[in-house]
Amino acid sequence: MTPDAPPRILGVHAHPDDESIWTGGTLARHAAAGGIVDTITCTWAAGTHRHAELVNALQKLGIDRPPRMLGYADGGVPESAPGTPKFVDAPFDEAVRAVVGHLRELRPHIVITYDAYGVYGHPDHIHAHRIALAAVEAAADPHLYIGTGSPWMVQSVYYVTIGQEQMAGGWDQLVAKTTDPATLPGTPPERIDVIEDVREWLPTKWQAIQAHQSEFNRSRTMKSMAALEPAALERLMGVESFQRRDLVGDGCSLS
Numbered sequence: 071m072t073p074d075a076p077p078r079i080l081g082v083h084a085h086p087d088d089e090s091i092w093t094g095g096t097l098a099r100h101a102a103a104g105g106i107v108d109t110i111t112c113t114w115a116a117g118t119h120r121h122a123e124l125v126n127a128l129q130k131l132g133i134d135r136p137p138r139m140l141g142y143a144d145g146g147v148p149e150s151a152p153g154t155p156k157f158v159d160a161p162f163d164e165a166v167r168a169v170v171g172h173l174r175e176l177r178p179h180i181v182i183t184y185d186a187y188g189v190y191g192h193p194d195h196i197h198a199h200r201i202a203l204a205a206v207e208a209a210a211d212p213h214l215y216i217g218t219g220s221p222w223m224v225q226s227v228y229y230v231t232i233g234q235e236q237m238a239g240g241w242d243q244l245v246a247k248t249t250d251p252a253t254l255p256g257t258p259p260e261r262i263d264v265i266e267d268v269r270e271w272l273p274t275k276w277q278a279i280q281a282h283q284s285e286f287n288r289s290r291t292m293k294s295m296a297a298l299e300p301a302a303l304e305r306l307m308g309v310e311s312f313q314r315r316d317l318v319g320d321g322c323s324l325s
């Protein structure tokens with residue numbers, strides 16, 4: 071990276087659509103500024119309809135680099151990756167190795183994944199957090215996963231999170247469809263490090279979310295999202311909140 075070049079960002083997400091819902095504004099802004107953005111999606115195999123929707127969503131965000139698919143099965147959807155274990159049941163070391171290989175090849179300065187609670191307690195999100203962190207550390211160690219490329223040290227990891235205010239302001243209604251509302255406190259302000267105002271990018275982000283067309287037919291969360299008034303959509307989707315963890319020196323800023 072030359073001093074003025076934007077950092078390379080890698081998003082590690084559990085499902086096709088998470089890249090757009092949680093980080094769509096940040097990624098679109100970065101891509102528009104000429105930054106390189108890559109994504110790893112842990113569930114759904116290449117060639118499935120959700121993979122095609124993901125490629126389309128990334129294009130809406132201005133990202134033409136193909137998503138890296140780990141190819142594990144999505145919880146209750148065996149057809150997401152026929153003959154492959156559920157992501158949460160896959161051998162931990164195997165998934166970490168796969169992510170290490172992508173890290174060493176793509177050499178991102180920043181990795182974005184979920185907070186330790188998977189934003190709202192989703193088991194696949196929690197698992198993606200663990201796999202991503204284990205892989206970030208292992209990728210920098212030359213003794214681990216020999217043969218998957220030269221060691222690479224990520225500078226900062228950002229965890230997607232939802233603040234208390236955002237949670238109580240409507241996110242709880244959206245994600246309560248899949249999670250017990252009592253377990254949705256949101257992250258207190260003192261534990262949030264970065265809040266990106268992405269209102270300018272909201273139309274782009276919303277187009278990317280809508281590219282996950284089949285989810286609007288299936289998911290009650292997506293249907294509720296589509297029914298939001300524009301002001302509510304902006305309040306919930308116009309900011310993207312992160313916890314930041316620097317692994318070297320001053321780390322690397324998102325913007």
Ligand SMILES: [Zn+2]
Nearest residue numbers: 084085088195
């Ligand atoms: Zn998800």
